[in-house]
Amino acid sequence: MNNSSEEIDQGRRGFLGAAAGVASMTLAPGVLLHTIASADPRSERVTDAVRYGMLIDTTRCAEGCTACVTACNQENGLDLQQMPASMDPEKWDRQEARWIRKIKLEDNLTGRVTNLPMMCQHCEHPPCVDVCPTGASFKRSDGIVLVDRHLCIGCRYCMMACPYKARSFIHAEVEEKLTLAPRGKGCVESCNLCVHRRDNGETSTACADACAAQGHHAIIFGDLKNPESTLSKALAAMPSRQIRENLALNTGVRYSGV
Amino acid sequence: MAKALLRGSLISLGLAGALLALAVQAAGNNFVVTGSQAANEKSCVEPTDFMRRNHMEVIKHQRDETVHGGIRSTKHSLAGCIACHGAKGPTGDLLPVNDERQFCGACHDFAAVRLNCFDCHATVPTEQKGAIQIGW
Ligand code: SF4
Ligand code: SF4
Numbered sequence: 001m002n003n004s005s006e007e008i009d010q011g012r013r014g015f016l017g018a019a020a021g022v023a024s025m026t027l028a029p030g031v032l033l034h035t036i037a038s039a040d041p042r043s044e045r046v047t048d049a050v051r052y053g054m055l056i057d058t059t060r061c062a063e064g065c066t067a068c069v070t071a072c073n074q075e076n077g078l079d080l081q082q083m084p085a086s087m088d089p090e091k092w093d094r095q096e097a098r099w100i101r102k103i104k105l106e107d108n109l110t111g112r113v114t115n116l117p118m119m120c121q122h123c124e125h126p127p128c129v130d131v132c133p134t135g136a137s138f139k140r141s142d143g144i145v146l147v148d149r150h151l152c153i154g155c156r157y158c159m160m161a162c163p164y165k166a167r168s169f170i171h172a173e174v175e176e177k178l179t180l181a182p183r184g185k186g187c188v189e190s191c192n193l194c195v196h197r198r199d200n201g202e203t204s205t206a207c208a209d210a211c212a213a214q215g216h217h218a219i220i221f222g223d224l225k226n227p228e229s230t231l232s233k234a235l236a237a238m239p240s241r242q243i244r245e246n247l248a249l250n251t252g253v254r255y256s257g258v
Numbered sequence: 259m260a261k262a263l264l265r266g267s268l269i270s271l272g273l274a275g276a277l278l279a280l281a282v283q284a285a286g287n288n289f290v291v292t293g294s295q296a297a298n299e300k301s302c303v304e305p306t307d308f309m310r311r312n313h314m315e316v317i318k319h320q321r322d323e324t325v326h327g328g329i330r331s332t333k334h335s336l337a338g339c340i341a342c343h344g345a346k347g348p349t350g351d352l353l354p355v356n357d358e359r360q361f362c363g364a365c366h367d368f369a370a371v372r373l374n375c376f377d378c379h380a381t382v383p384t385e386q387k388g389a390i391q392i393g394w
Contacts, residue, residue: 042331140328148325149378177380179337184378199328 041201051124051143052193053224053252054208055234058116060218061211068117068219069100071210075194077178084172097168097183099191100207105258114258117207117219119191120145120166121243122252128158128167137188143224143252144193154186163244166190193221193252224252291345291361299342303333313339336375337383344382354381 073079076099083092105114126145128137136151137158147158147167159167167190170183177183180196194205208219222231240254290296302309304316320334343361344352355376356363366373 040331041328043329046328138326140326142328146325150321150325173377177378179380179384182378182380187378195328196330199330 042199046140046142046199048141048143049225051224051252052198053122053143053222053231053254054193054205055220055231055240056116056253056255057218057220057234057238058114058255058257060216061115061117062214062216062218063113063115065214065216066102067210067214067216068207069098069102071206072100072119072191075206076181076192077176077183080174080176080178081183082175087172095169095171097170097189099168099189101165116255116258118164118166118243119207119253120162121164121249122191122193124250124252126249127161127163131157131161133157140195142198144195144198145190146192146195147188147190149182149184149187149189152187154188156188158188162190163247163249291343291359294343294345294361295341296343296361303338336379340381341383352382356381 070079078097078099081096083089083096100117100119103116103118105116106112107114122143122145124139124143126137126139129139129145132138133155134151134153136148136153137145138148139145154169156169159165159169167188169188170185173185174183183189194202197205203221205219205221208221211217211219220231220234222229224232224235226232227236235254238256240256241258242249242251242254243258245251296302304312309316316334317336317339320332321336323329323332324335339362340352340355344355345357345359345361347353353360355361356373358364358367362373
């Protein structure tokens, strides 16, 4: 009896010693933070050890493909929206909430056409947050810009301030919504980088997955702060730009080939 | 003066009556819908008395933790309430929370609480990847 408890104690000492060794070895570069964060992402508070972002390679974004838009709509329940019976379809087309738009750019001089998906750019200095009078628009510490719909009063100031037309307003009551994406009349919403997936510790977004499944691989999602992430490596390897970079918002979404 | 006193005591009598009615309902154990998961549990996520009085504070705290901090694992969750307390229809699926047979709606009606969580939140928890994910 004594012997076995002695063995256990020995074992514990050994284990604790090893653990302490690991901690001191990895404390410096913030790797330890990553390790802790991935232990149980659902119960860990988000930190600024990461900043989520995307790179969109417009040379790979195909004309006519809307896989990212469809996937986003399904993931976030946007496809459950229904046009109010009395509404003019043209008006509905302008008012229906959209988190991604496919944009077509044409160079007036050369005629070169570029297709690109456009969504909330998750600005480091978001104008939507600056102007929001209630604190409903906010930036999480991991860089995701969100609307806390419990606080939103529907003034739409953020929609006026956003240079990317990224935000939508829900004009009518919504019958059906998903548990992971509540939605209601009188609130503003926009792309949240699949925040439910982030909090679950998953490593991609619905749009990036759908694009890859089509074989285009135009969207790379990842952590801008981790130099080892696929995203950081891609950004280091190819030239990219921010849309409206003159506004100095330091967007989390970057585009190459524009 | 005497009139006011009389009215006061009548009102408090009325209040006591209403509370008694609540208590009788509670004693009959029909604060939990038959056939729900909650009906088979010994207690709620906190002691029942605490939950009766404070469930709104608990959910409100959790909502801020979830939206701003990304914490979705705790035992306090609106989707969790519905999944556990929700009554099931003849097909075995959870009934919408605003169905009159349901727990939230029935009690809130009784207490004249205008319930609007479900103007935005799904009225039945959607299942995701095989399991109900509590904490949204
Ligand atoms: S793109 Fe628009 S909605 Fe998104 S963070 Fe920037 S200003 Fe806000
Ligand atoms: S609409 Fe809502 S999120 Fe936008 S500025 Fe007004 S209160 Fe803030």
